[in-house]
Amino acid sequence: MITTTRIKEEFDLILLGLQKRGLDLRSELEEILEQDDVRKRTQKELDDTLHEARILSKEIGGLFKAGKKEEAEQAKSRTSALKAQEKVLHQKLAETEEALTEKLRHIPNVPHESVPKGTSESDNVETERWGEAEGSGEQHKPHWELAKTYGLIDFEAGVKITGAGFPVYTGKGAILQRALINFFLDRNVAAGYQEVLPPHFVNEDSAYGTGQLPDKEGQMYHITADDLYCIPTAEVPVTNLYRGDILKEEDLPKRNTAYTPCFRREAGSYGKDVRGLNRLHQFDKVEVVVVEHPDRSYERLDRMVEHIGGLIKELEIPHRILRLCGGDLGFTSALTYDFEVWSRAQERWLEVSSVSNFESFQSNRLKLRYRPSDGGKPQLCHTLNGSALALPRILAALLENNQTESGIVVPKVLQPYTHFDLIQ
RNA sequence: GGAGAGUUGGCCGAGUGGUCGAAGGCGCACGCCUGGAAAGUGUGUAUACCUCUCAAGGGUAUCGAGGGUUCGAAUCCCUCACUCUCCGCCA
Secondary structure, three states, X not given: OOOXXXXXXXXXXXXXXXXXXXXXXXXXXXXXXXXXHHHHHHHHHHHHHHHHHHHHHHHHHHHHHOOOHHHHHHHHHHHHHHHHHHHHHHHHHHHHHHHHHHHHHOOOOOOOOOOOOOOOHHXXXXXXXXXXXXXXXXXXXXXXXXXXXXXXXXXXXXXXXXXXXXXXXXXXXXXXXXXXXXXXXXXXHHOOOXXXXXXXXXXXHHHHHOOOOOOOHHHOOEEOOOOEEEOOOOHHHHHHOOOOOEEEHHHOOEEEEEEEEEEOOOOOXXXXXXXXXXXXXXXXXXXXXXXXXXXXXXXXXXXXXXHHHHHHHXXXXXXXXXXXXXXXXXXXXXXXXXXXXXXXXXXXXXXXXXXXXXXXXXXXXXXXXXXXXXXOOOEEOEEEEEEEEEHHHHHHHHHHHOEEOOEEEOOHHHHHHHOOOEEO
C-alpha cells in the first residue's frame, strides 16, 4: 500500500510512474487526498470533543468528592450532548478511514525509474541470456512423456487421490525433488540466508499482511472450519514473521530462505498452460525473502538476481532474465526480474523465478519498520523476495534439455544429492 | 474436547472505578563521579494519528483483541484469541 504522505509529496512523480503501467489515476489520487483531509478534520473534531468530555468528568469527580452532589448532577447532564457528538464523530472517522484505505488499496506500486514502459509481455526487456535456447526441439520429447517413460511422475495417481494439478512424484522423480530442494537451500544458506521452516497454513491477518487478501481470495485454498489459508508461496509466512515489528537499523538486512509446498487454485487456467508440470495446484518452491534498508534495496536486488542466476547456471539450464515492463509488473512490485528457462521440447520459455523489490509497499501494510540508529522516528523498511527456485518447471527444463539416447543426465551439482548420475 | 488460572511499557512486576500512559525494579542512552572502569548518582527511555509543521509544545487513542456498563474503566460485564496447570485423546 502506498502512503498518503507520498501521494501528497510526490504527486506528479507518482502519476508519471503509474503511466508506465498504462494507468492514469489522477482523479483517484486527488480523491484520496481529499478524503485524507476529511479524515484529519474529523479526527481533530473528535479529539477536541473527547478532550472536553475528559475535563468535564474530572470536574465531576472533584465535585462528588467535595460533596457537591447537585452541582455534579448538573455537570453530568452536560456530558450527554458530548457523548452523542462523540459517537457520531467516532463512526464518521471509522468510515472515512475505511473508505480511504479502500481507495488506497487499489493504487498499485509506483514502478522504479528503470522499469520500461509497456503494456504486455512483449515489452519486457531481456537483460541476460545464458546457454543454447530456441529451436532444435524436434527430436526432444516433452517432460510429461519423459516423466512417464522413466517412472518419475504419476499424474494419474494424483488425479485419483486428489485431483488434476496434484502430481505424485515416484522413485527417482521423488529423489530428484528432494535433491533440488536441498541443493537450493544449501546454496542459499551458503550465500548468507537464514533457513526457516514456516507453517504451511496462515491466518487471515497474515494473508492481509502480504496482500493475498482481500483481492486474491479466490487464488488460495481456504480451510473454512478453522479460517486458515494454505500458503500460495513461502513469501506469506516468512514475510509475516516481521509483521508489526520495529527492527533496529543495525539488524538490517534480514535475509531468510524457506522451502515450502505452495498451493494455488489457479482458477481459470486451461490448455497447454497446465500440461504436465507447467502449472500445478501444489508445487514445491524454495524462496528467499529480504527485509532491507531503503537506501540499499536496489543494490540488494541486483545481488539477489546474481545469486539466483548462479543457481540456474550451476544446473546448466539455458535461461534468460527479463526486466518486466510496467504493464507486466505485479501490483505490489516496483521492479521485477523474471527468470525463464528454456523448455526444449515445448519450444517455449517457462518462468521459474520472479525477483522483486516492493520498496515500502508491503511494509506499509505490514507496519514493518526500523528504528534509525540516531534514534529518529521509525521508518518503513523495504522488502524484497524471489524464488530460488520453483521446482516443477526447473524439473521440466532439466528433463527436456538433458535427455540423451541412454537416459536423462543428472547435472553434476545435483549428483551428490541424488547419488545417481543417470536416469534410465 | 472438559475444568481452572492468567495476558500491564524492551523485560520483570505493582495497580479492583477518578488526578494512571500507568509505582518499583531491570535493561538501555546521556551526564556526574573516576587516571580508566565497576559501584554510586542524576536525567531520559513506547507507538499511531491530529495540531504544528524546523524544532519545541499541545491534543487524542492504546494496559491481549473487540463490544458493553459509567459523567469517568488497566480496574466491572460480555464475546473472542492466546499462554499456563490438571484431566481426556493422540503421531
